[in-house]
Amino acid sequence: MLRPPRSLRYRIVLWLLAFATALTVAVIAQGTVVVEYVERAAWKSLLTAELDHFIQRSREIPGYQWDGTDGLSLYGGTDDAQLPPPLRGLGAGLHDDVLIGRTNHVVLVRDIDGIRYTLAMDIEAFESEETGYELLTVLASFALLLAIGVAAVFGVGRLLHPLSRLARDIGTMDPGDQPGRIKVEPGAGTELVVIADAFNDYLGRNARFVERERDFINTASHELRTPVAVINGAAELGLREPQVAAHQLHRIQRSAREMEQLMVLLLALAKDPARLVSSSEPLALDALLPRIVEDHQHLTAGKSLQLRLAPPARCDVQAPAAIARAAIGNLLRNAIEHSDSGCIDIELHEDATVVIRDPGHGMSPEQISAVYGLLARNDGGVGDTGEPGIGLELIARLCEHFGWRLELQSRGDRGTTAMLKFSN
Structure with missing residues (x-):
C-alpha cells in the first residue's frame, strides 16, 4: 500500500x-x-x-x-x-x-x-x-x-499561506465558467508571482483553445447541415427519378465541393493561429481570383445574375492557398445567394484587397454591427442576426486568426460591398 x-x-x-x-x-x-x-x-x-x-x-x-x-x-x-x-x-x-x-x-x-x-x-x-x-x-x-521546531511550524505555515491560497483558488475554478485570473496576495514572493503569471497565461491559452473548439462545433453543426441536406435530397430524387439523375449528381458534386471548402475553413478555425501562420506560403492572388470566380459561376444558374471580374492587379501574399480560396469563395457565395439579378463586381487591388460588390438586398446596420462585434470579440454572435451573417461569421473568425481585415458597407437597396484585405 x-x-x-x-x-x-x-x-x-x-x-x-x-x-x-x-x-x-x-x-x-x-x-x-x-x-x-x-x-x-x-x-x-x-x-x-x-x-x-x-x-x-x-x-x-x-x-x-x-x-x-x-x-x-x-x-x-x-x-x-x-x-x-x-x-x-x-x-x-x-x-x-x-x-x-x-x-x-x-x-x-x-x-x-x-x-x-x-x-x-x-x-x-x-x-x-x-x-x-x-x-x-x-x-x-x-x-x-x-x-526552532515551533517557530518553523508556524513560520513555514505563514510563509506557505499564499501558496495554499493559490492552490485553493485554482482548485475551486470551474472549467465551465469564464476564465478568471489568479491573484496573489500583496507582498507575495516573486516565485508565486511567476507561478500565477504562468498559470494565467495558461488559462488564457486554454480559454482560446476551448473557444475555438466550441466555435468549431457550433459552426460545423450549423454550416454542414445545408450541404448534407442538399446531398441527401438530390440522392433521393435521383433514385426516384432516374431521368434527372445526372442533374442531381451535379448538385451532389457541387455540394461536396462546398463541403470540402467549408471543412477547410472549420479545420483552420480549430487550429492554433501560430501554427496556421507558420504554414503560410507565397500565393499569387491575381492568379487565384479568376479560378474562384469560374468555380462559382454555376451558382448563378436560374438567376439574371452576372459575375464580372475586373483585370486583377499583380499581388502576392503569404497565406495558405486553400484557406484564402475558401475565404474569398465564401464571400462570393454569400453575395450570390443574396442577389437575384444584376451584376456582381469583383476586384483585386494592389494592396491585397479583394472587393466584392453585389446588387442584393443589402445588410442592415444591426447585421453589419454584429459582424464588427464578432471581429472584436470573436464570440460567434453573427449567426444570430440572420442568414447574411452565416458565411461572414467564418470570414470574421479567419480574419481574427490571420490578422486580415474585413470591411462591410451597405448601400441600402443597391446591395453590399465586402472588402477583404490580406496581410502582405
Whole structure:
C-alpha cells in the first residue's frame, strides 16, 4: 500500500529541524573538543608551574619537602612506596582522567635530573561541575531545537499561506465558467508571482483553445447541415427519378465541393493561429481570383445574375492557398445567394484587397454591427442576426486568426460591398 505523499510544509519543517540538529551537534562537538584542549593546556600549565616551583625550591634549599597542598600529591622516583598503583608505569607527559580509588585525577609525569617525578591533582569536584555544565548544554540544545521546531511550524505555515491560497483558488475554478485570473496576495514572493503569471497565461491559452473548439462545433453543426441536406435530397430524387439523375449528381458534386471548402475553413478555425501562420506560403492572388470566380459561376444558374471580374492587379501574399480560396469563395457565395439579378463586381487591388460588390438586398446596420462585434470579440454572435451573417461569421473568425481585415458597407437597396484585405 502506497504511503500518502507528505505535504510541502511537513518536508520543509523536517529539513529545518534536521539542519538545526546537525548544526547543534556540530557546535557541541566543536565546543567539547575546544574545552578539552583548553582544559588539558590549563592542567599542564598549572602542574608544570607547581612542579617547577618544587624543583627550584629543592635546589635552593637542600632537604626541601613538599608541603602537601590540598588536592596535589607529589611522588619522586618509581620506587616511591607511596606511589599509587594506577600511577605506576605511566609515561612522561600529561595524563587526564586517571582514577585513583574512586577519584579522578590529572597526572603530570616528568623526568628531571634522572628522577621521575609524578604530580597528581584531584579534579573530582571540577569533573562534577563539568558534567553539570554538559548536561545544561544538552538541555539547552533540546530547548533550542524545540523552539526552532515551533517557530518553523508556524513560520513555514505563514510563509506557505499564499501558496495554499493559490492552490485553493485554482482548485475551486470551474472549467465551465469564464476564465478568471489568479491573484496573489500583496507582498507575495516573486516565485508565486511567476507561478500565477504562468498559470494565467495558461488559462488564457486554454480559454482560446476551448473557444475555438466550441466555435468549431457550433459552426460545423450549423454550416454542414445545408450541404448534407442538399446531398441527401438530390440522392433521393435521383433514385426516384432516374431521368434527372445526372442533374442531381451535379448538385451532389457541387455540394461536396462546398463541403470540402467549408471543412477547410472549420479545420483552420480549430487550429492554433501560430501554427496556421507558420504554414503560410507565397500565393499569387491575381492568379487565384479568376479560378474562384469560374468555380462559382454555376451558382448563378436560374438567376439574371452576372459575375464580372475586373483585370486583377499583380499581388502576392503569404497565406495558405486553400484557406484564402475558401475565404474569398465564401464571400462570393454569400453575395450570390443574396442577389437575384444584376451584376456582381469583383476586384483585386494592389494592396491585397479583394472587393466584392453585389446588387442584393443589402445588410442592415444591426447585421453589419454584429459582424464588427464578432471581429472584436470573436464570440460567434453573427449567426444570430440572420442568414447574411452565416458565411461572414467564418470570414470574421479567419480574419481574427490571420490578422486580415474585413470591411462591410451597405448601400441600402443597391446591395453590399465586402472588402477583404490580406496581410502582405
